[in-house]
Amino acid sequence: MQQEHSILFKSKVNDYAAVAVEGESVLQAGLRQSVPLSYHCASGSCGSCKARLVQGALNVYTGADFIQVSHPVGQTSVGPEVHLCQSHAVTDCIFEASCDDKAPAELPTPKHYVALLKDVQSLGSGLHRLLVEFDDAVRFLPGQYVMLDAKAGGRARAYSVANFEQNSRQLEFILSCNPNGAVSPLLCDANSIGRELRGYGPLGKAYVLPKPDKELVMLVGGSGVSVALSALQWAISTQYTQHRRLTIFWGVRDTSPVDLIRVFNRCVATHPNIQVAICSDVAPSAQDSVQFPHVDFFEGYPADHIVNDASISWEDKEVYISGPPPMVDYTVRQLMINTEIDLADVKCDSFV
Ligand SMILES: Cc1cc2nc3c(=O)[nH]c(=O)nc-3n(C[C@H](O)[C@H](O)[C@H](O)COP(=O)(O)OP(=O)(O)OC[C@H]3O[C@@H](n4cnc5c(N)ncnc54)[C@H](O)[C@@H]3O)c2cc1C
Ligand code: FES
Incomplete structure (x- = not known):
C-alpha cells in the first residue's frame, strides 16, 4: 500500500x-x-x-x-x-x-501524470523538440513548465511547455541537450521514443497573463524559445495580436534551427502585430534574410539590441525573459540600466 x-x-x-x-x-x-x-x-x-x-x-x-x-x-x-x-x-x-495568498485564480492546480515520449527531433544548435503524450489533458498558462523524469524514482527536471492548446494531452518541449546531465540526454535521444515518463505540473510563476494596458516583449535565449513559442500560439489563438503587439527577441548560437525560424517567419508574415528578431552569436548570413524575409536577423545578444531600440516605449510593456541563467541575469541588468521599465513588469524563468 x-x-x-x-x-x-x-x-x-x-x-x-x-x-x-x-x-x-x-x-x-x-x-x-x-x-x-x-x-x-x-x-x-x-x-x-x-x-x-x-x-x-x-x-x-x-x-x-x-x-x-x-x-x-x-x-x-x-x-x-x-x-x-x-x-x-x-x-x-x-x-x-511562506505562502503567496494572492495567487491568481486562473492558475491551474498541478498534478502527477504518466506520459509517453512520442517523438524527438533534433533542431540544430543543440536543441531538440520533444512531443510528449500525457495520460490526461493538461491545463496550463503559457510560460509554465512541467517536471519530467525518464526513470521511475529518478530526479525530475523542469521543462517549459513550447505549444499552447488548452486541455490537450499532447505537449511539446524544446530541450537543450546537456551531454553530462542525468535527464536531458535521455530525453533527447531518439532511441527513447516510446519510453514511459513521469510528469508533474503545470508549475511556474512566470506565466503570460498580460495586463490589459500592456504589450508583451519576450526576450528568450537558447531553449528559452519554448516560452516564446507557447506565448506566440496563445497570442494568435486568443486574438491578442489583433489589437496589441507581440515582440520576440530570440538569442541563439547560430541560425541552424531553421524549423523554428520557419514557424516565426510564417507567423510574422500573417500577423502584422508580431515582430521577431533572431540574435545569433555567429553572424547571420545574407541567405538567412532571403530564406526568412519576415524575421529580422542580428549578431549579438537580444538585450543589446532591444535596449538600443529607440522606437520602443517601455511604460506600456510587460517583459518575459527565459533561458540560461547568464542570459537571464545579463538581460535583467541591461533593462535596469538602460530602460525605464518597472521591475514589477518583468517576469523571468532562469533555466537552472
Ligand atoms: C523553470 C525552469 C524551466 C526550464 N525550462 C527548460 C526548457 O524549456 N528547456 C530546457 O532545455 N531546459 C529547461 N530548464 C532546465 C532543465 O530543467 C535542466 O536543468 C536541464 O535540462 C539540465 O538537466 P540535465 O538532466 O541535463 O542535467 P543535470 O543532471 O541537472 O546536470 C546539470 C549539470 O550539473 C552537473 N552536475 C550534476 N550533478 C552534479 C553534482 N552533484 N556535482 C557537480 N556537478 C553536477 C552535470 O554534470 C551537468 O553539467 C528549465 C529549468 C527551470 C528551473
Ligand atoms: S522552488 Fe525550491 S529551491 Fe526553487
Whole structure:
C-alpha cells in the first residue's frame, strides 16, 4: 500500500493541511492540494520554497544524495530550514512556510501524470523538440513548465511547455541537450521514443497573463524559445495580436534551427502585430534574410539590441525573459540600466 503522511503548513495568514504520498516532494504535495506555497524553480536552486520544519522527519535531496533531517516533538530548539521542493516526508510533518495568498485564480492546480515520449527531433544548435503524450489533458498558462523524469524514482527536471492548446494531452518541449546531465540526454535521444515518463505540473510563476494596458516583449535565449513559442500560439489563438503587439527577441548560437525560424517567419508574415528578431552569436548570413524575409536577423545578444531600440516605449510593456541563467541575469541588468521599465513588469524563468 502507498505510504501517506499528513502535512500541516502554517503561514503568517492561514494554516493549510495536505497529504504527501510516496515519491512526491512536500512542495508537490502542497501545490497539488491547492496550498499557495511560495516557490519558483521547483529544482532546488532559487531558495524561494524555504520553510522551517517545526515537527517531523524528512529525506532531503542534497544534489547528490538524500540526508535525513528531523525535528522531534518536544524539541525546544528552533527547527531546521529546508527546501520544500527537495524534501520528502518520512513522518507526518508541520512546517512554517511562506505562502503567496494572492495567487491568481486562473492558475491551474498541478498534478502527477504518466506520459509517453512520442517523438524527438533534433533542431540544430543543440536543441531538440520533444512531443510528449500525457495520460490526461493538461491545463496550463503559457510560460509554465512541467517536471519530467525518464526513470521511475529518478530526479525530475523542469521543462517549459513550447505549444499552447488548452486541455490537450499532447505537449511539446524544446530541450537543450546537456551531454553530462542525468535527464536531458535521455530525453533527447531518439532511441527513447516510446519510453514511459513521469510528469508533474503545470508549475511556474512566470506565466503570460498580460495586463490589459500592456504589450508583451519576450526576450528568450537558447531553449528559452519554448516560452516564446507557447506565448506566440496563445497570442494568435486568443486574438491578442489583433489589437496589441507581440515582440520576440530570440538569442541563439547560430541560425541552424531553421524549423523554428520557419514557424516565426510564417507567423510574422500573417500577423502584422508580431515582430521577431533572431540574435545569433555567429553572424547571420545574407541567405538567412532571403530564406526568412519576415524575421529580422542580428549578431549579438537580444538585450543589446532591444535596449538600443529607440522606437520602443517601455511604460506600456510587460517583459518575459527565459533561458540560461547568464542570459537571464545579463538581460535583467541591461533593462535596469538602460530602460525605464518597472521591475514589477518583468517576469523571468532562469533555466537552472
Ligand atoms: C523553470 C525552469 C524551466 C526550464 N525550462 C527548460 C526548457 O524549456 N528547456 C530546457 O532545455 N531546459 C529547461 N530548464 C532546465 C532543465 O530543467 C535542466 O536543468 C536541464 O535540462 C539540465 O538537466 P540535465 O538532466 O541535463 O542535467 P543535470 O543532471 O541537472 O546536470 C546539470 C549539470 O550539473 C552537473 N552536475 C550534476 N550533478 C552534479 C553534482 N552533484 N556535482 C557537480 N556537478 C553536477 C552535470 O554534470 C551537468 O553539467 C528549465 C529549468 C527551470 C528551473
Ligand atoms: S529551491 Fe525550491 S522552488 Fe526553487
